[in-house]
Amino acid sequence: MIKKLNITRRDFMNGFAMSLTAGTALSPLELLAMNQQMQSSNLYPPELVGLRGSHPGSFEVAHALARNGAYWAEPSDQTDLDYDVVIVGGGISGLSAAYLYRQRHGKNSRILILDNHDDFGGHAKRNEFNVDGKQLICYGGSQSIAEPGSWSPVGKKLLKDVGIHTERFYDYFDRNYYKNRKLRNGLYFSGKQYTKDHISDNHLRSEIKDNEKEILDVINTYPIAEASKVALFRLLSETENYLQGIESKESKINLLRETSYSDFLRQYVNVPEEVVQLYRDMARGLWGIGWDALSALDAYKSEMPGTRHLNLKIADESYERDEPYIFHFPDGNAGVARSIVRGLIPSAIPGTTMEDLVQARVDYNGLDLESSLVRIRLNSTAVKVKHTLNEKAVDVTYIKDGSPYRVRGNHVIMACYNNIIPDICPEVPDVQKEAIAYATKMPLVYISVAVRNWNAFSNLGYRSFYIPQPTLMHSFGLDFPISMGGYNFTQNPDEPTVIHGTHVPLDPDKGLNAREQCIAGRTRLYEMSFDDFEKKIVSQMSGALRDGGFDAERDIAAITVNRWPHGYAYEYLDYSDPVEFNPNNGPHIAGRAQIGRISIANSDASAYAYLTGAIDAADRAVNEQLML
Ligand SMILES: Cc1cc2nc3c(=O)[nH]c(=O)nc-3n(C[C@H](O)[C@H](O)[C@H](O)COP(=O)(O)OP(=O)(O)OC[C@H]3O[C@@H](n4cnc5c(N)ncnc54)[C@H](O)[C@@H]3O)c2cc1C
Structure with a gap:
């Protein structure tokens, strides 16, 4: 049994609502109103711990609307003077839409952004801790600016206009940090799934060449059956083309597209089930789904073991990045959100550079001032959007x-997310509703654990762990080594730092496709309490780090669980979607159709989960409206 820990967690909103539910006649929405009033007080949102992301108080109105058909009479009195544009959703897409609208329509534009959370940025969320007097900054969602060189001209220009110069990250990101400290990527076998808790080097993607003995020695320590060790070693060392008998390249590609990588390992590489399960969860953080529902073609492009000698020579062959993955503020893409907000409402965030933004404290009371042309109104859920x-x-x-x-x-x-739009906009035509219903958001959880020191990692020689068949996190580890704007990444294992963990709730190996797994995972996510998370986080970290001297009671200072039931925008997958679907062709095109004076932004509308998808959607939506 896990002992109750003395970990800071200000999830009192949740506790508050639950304790009242037990003994009052208040309805859930009345309770929500009280929750929201508490949130409106002077708390600094990035410093809140406990359940964040889709935090208590942020989603209840939307659920009452979408699930129970709740109705609010439209007030006859109008709040505020007319705006040029009202934007629903204060994530990267909504903020970009505001920025681009003002840039194109004129600096006197009156703009209102509504968001249901107590912070702006949507997925681009900042987490902060203060541990033993040291300020720790990290991210609770959207992580890095991925491959800015490949962005659209509009996206590149927006970054520059708000003062983000991506080339500077080459100086700020210490690419030799882990190499210099001899900290490796580890594999944690949990005693809950395997015969014992065990950590060792992660060789699941290694290619065996002249390092045969070293890798064999490590694999021999894995707590798996002897036959699985033999099969794993064979998988890593073989140079066989497992599709040898199949004639045409086209047939091979079709076969790979229709076969999940898990099934490919089972049927073509003939490894035991235990080896298939070792790989299943590896892709979750990147794709939002596991290899049981991703194609072997994606595995080939990702150079996964067993596919490396298929020699298909297809264009767009590899998913390898052209640019390093270093474009990362200490608070992740919250740095991008804050840059845009400062561009819109300079008085709310002090400073002028991307560097001084890192430690800048936002004046949340200054986001929605009557005197300001651009206003961001938080804790505000749009429930009806209709033409006059x-x-x-x-x-x-x-x-x-x-x-x-x-x-x-x-x-x-509408820069919110697509599935909620038909519930809010009565004018969405049926065909558009149907198109929107095709996709679903992928749920994700980013976990920030503030620790008083990271000696256990240093003692064990690991920077991170991948966890096959996890009870919760499928990976956790030390953060990106980025120092900028006077904020320094930890240099010494005795110092406090933040451990980042990822959990993607899914329902694998039941024959469900990605969309069905995401819906099942999202439902489960809303049912989990902070206690459920905390117990599992402590159990996993203790199991992996115990031999390094980790003591959760002593070492964990605070935990923030950023849950994103509506996470990544759905990107079409080889394995479960028609081959002709891609960001330029698919139901999302009909789903994002303009409805008169209403246009649809947000990353769903691009069928592309990344920041650039959110910005490009904003660009299109703004242009649509300016054409009227
Ligand atoms: C955990 C995680 C990690 C990610 N990592 C990366 C990364 O490293 N790099 C990258 O490029 N992308 C990443 N992404 C993708 C990220 O989602 C996009 O980059 C982008 O931030 C999406 O912006 P958006 O504005 O479209 O949506 P969101 O960020 O979801 O913003 C939409 C906002 O609208 C709000 N809203 C919804 N309905 C209403 C309503 N009725 N009324 C008012 N407000 C409403 C939502 O709650 C939300 O706050 C990540 C996503 C997640 C979840």
């Missing part, structure tokens, strides 16, 4: 602190 009778404007009803308000915009941009 004369169709010259759009009314937006939103709920804040349990009460409905109505604002009016000449234009509206």
